[in-house]
Amino acid sequence: MIWFLVPLAILILAWLWPLLWYAAVQGRVECAIASERRECEAGEGVPVEIDVINRSFVPLPFTQVRVRLPEGLSFHPSVARPDLSVITRVWIKSRARIRVQVYGVRRGPQILSDVSVVGHEGFGLAVRPLASGANAIWLAIRPARRASHAHPPSRMLQGLRAVPHALVEDETWIRGVRLYQYGDPVRHIDWRATARLGDLVVKQFFPTTNRHLLVLLNAQVSEPHWLRHYREAFEALCEQLSASADALHRGGAELLFATNASVSLRRLKSAPDRITPSALRSLLAHAHPYAAFGLEALLLPVLRSPDACPDQLILFSSWESARHTVVLRQLERMGKALQVVRPKLCEEEGETDGHHDLLHRI
8 A cells, every 4th residue: 555655646746846846936036138238330249148036945957048139139140040048057046147149130229128038847847937038128230331432423403303413522522503593693604514404503612621511311201201111221321321421521521410210219310410420320220210200390490591501411311202302492492402312222133222112112
């Protein structure tokens, strides 16, 4: 009879031990995520610490920490690897610290919060959830650096049409034309450009000293602005804007920047303000491809107070409505040298203009 009770007691103990162990640790295991960095470059490693804290009076002989990263992060610098699993053990009233390297893959703000802890009593009879991440960390990825030795070829509004225009540094820095206005001297008329464009235009020069440019970044791709977004075009614009800002700063230009993109954990740059290339890249790291308001909120202040804004205006945009186009033409007629930069998107057939691709998508 006794020999019959011993195996029975062992079976009962094997059945009760996982339940008793889980009852002892349930609600007494915590998981915390920490990182000293808040921004990084694309491909740069950022150390992240994950603490598993055991506040119970029983040990955790088998603890598995599972981490899943958002799309913009990876555990490998060049390969998409969003999942990581680490096995450890935690003694009574102690903690285990796990240090991992996280790499930025795609520009923009990323949130790391998907961390869970599972474990069993040591025999593997029942694996149970123990804890999940009690907090989240924000990590913003700056735009990838691209070499830019000159201003990118783009479009400049000349009268009622957009023509290719490349900014070339010379003794006048920029030489362009604008529509003739009443009172302009006849000697300033550019007859060759008038014959080519079909509109009466006058020469326009901008000196090398006191270079001030107003740079606008447009995230709106539909009307109303909250209806759609276009991530690929916005990412391309951010890279082009970062490269152009570096080139302009090296040339001695002073930038005023404003955007209608939604910016996390930062004040919106809806009003033009002076900015350095490093500060601009930091701001773009926190920018979302969503428009917080329409493009007209950026253009109307320039239209109402043209003398308070620089004569050079560069618009990084993939889409404008008919109403926006009217405002841009008005700015050009007022003497503003308006330059519209389109996103350069790479597809299987080659590099394309984001404006035409966007029309097909919408």
